[in-house]
Amino acid sequence: MSLRPDLQLVADLVPDGSSVLDLGCGDGALLDELIRNRSCTGWGVELSDDGFYGCLARGVPVVQGDIDRGLEDVEVDEVDIVIISETIQALRRPELALMEIRRVAQRGVVSLPNFGHWRLRLELALRGRMPSSKELPNPWHSTPNIHLCTLSDFEALAGACGLRIVKRIELDERHGVASGLAKLRPNLFAAGAVYLLERP
């Protein structure tokens, strides 16, 4: 089974043999790839029952828990890299998650959808209603994505949390690597991005 293209991009940013903490790990597909094929160790944190059972069924180590409560029992520098994949927009306290990356690891990988994408901007401008897309399909009142932001917003928050952006990979609307305009003006033309962050 092949990984979703954006998860593949995330996996490629994790050096082989790393110890990994995947926050909001879903059904564990990414960790499965990292542990099975890239000799990584580590575990995931997942709130949903479905995700938890999915991990357990694959044999991926998982702790059921709420990232918004912080990771107080994970020690300083305990892992090499923290992953937050398509999860940060669903957290109540995204800044806490970024601060925790900085505390427990040297590096972090964060992927997120871009609310500044031109199609969403246009929809808001023309229809005057909260936009929806393939990544953000739910109406405003029932979406789990309560902290939507643009790529520029995210970069500002990462900086404020003391994380340096080592690399940014712009995504197209099919979760693949974007090209052309999206590289030139990502905040307007990328559907999302994967960031490699580092504690300076």
Next chain:
Amino acid sequence: MTTESGAIGLVETQRAVLFDEASPLVLSSGRELSPVEVAYETYGTLSPERDNVVVICHALTGDANAAGHHGDTDRRGWWDNIIGPGRPVDTDRFFVVCPNLLGGCQGTTGPSSIDPRTGKAYGLRFPAITVRDLVTVHRKLLAHLGVERPLAVLGGSLGGMQALQWALDFPSEVQGAALVCSTARLTAQNIAFSAVAREAIMRDPDFNGGDFYGEEKGPALGLALARMTAHITYLSEEAMRQKFGRRRQDPAAPAANPDEPESDFDVDFEVESYLRHQGSTFLDRFDANTYLYFSRMMDRFDPFSEPEVFGHLKDLKTKFLLVSFDSDWRFDSNHSRDIQRQLARAGIPVSFREIESPWGHDSFLLEIPDYHRTVATFFDNLWRERQS
């Protein structure tokens, strides 16, 4: 063995002498013990490769009859709901072995067994035992059954402590260890409750320094009190509220003790009658000295404090599952969280889930859907990885 729908049928407890004078059991204290006989039961079929063995480790007051029945279908094994065809520990797949623990009183050698040197029961002359010694005997039982290593070890409470010790001491032997509401270290409060139970037994006027076997009276009062105190810690406040509330005993019911005149302090509330019942039925099946040995052994269990354990951790191949219950206050979720932290920090694959349940520590014996599905999923993965 006959199979009913999803349940194991009639089973028999078997016995084996695993250590004798020629090859005694060497305890972790260095002392030797022989003979050592073990009572155990098995369910399911051993695979030709002998690689489908699941060892069930019982808790403080359990026995070898984990599943199935001995003739009375209403009296089923203490973990019957989790072991059986199509159940989380699926006997269509696994060969399940459940021994009574060393030091126990349900068929395995313990303080109530005859000391061959004196011809009398050991009593308190039985050597001190550790969780490590329990594992030594479990492994010897597997060897006796022609099994080199278990696929998995599963236990609740003290049972989980054995699973943990086994995995830590033999880092490449156990593929999966599942610990339910267990602990790697008792807290001061846990030890305090152990102390009250022991005091109740030892201060009983009929305790007689542990030599009460064959006497007219034993420390029945003390043992019943120990059981009553412990039982309070096995249930949550909410469980007791739901089970008994403040309901009174039926006033027309006969007095609990017909020999004594009625007083205002006889059993009045239902919870009192329940505890008294728990205390008195316990006497028929449990030995006061075993209670002392097991509770002391649990107090002293602290495997992560041993310096050599960290050498073992780097070679540890076991996958762990930890389950706790949110209303358990005997071994609350922090005990499991602590084990998760110790193992994950060493890079060992460990999964952990706290299950919602109002029933306290005793939840591990109940059929709670999220709990059973979690155990089933873990065992299903072990089964599939074994096949691949």
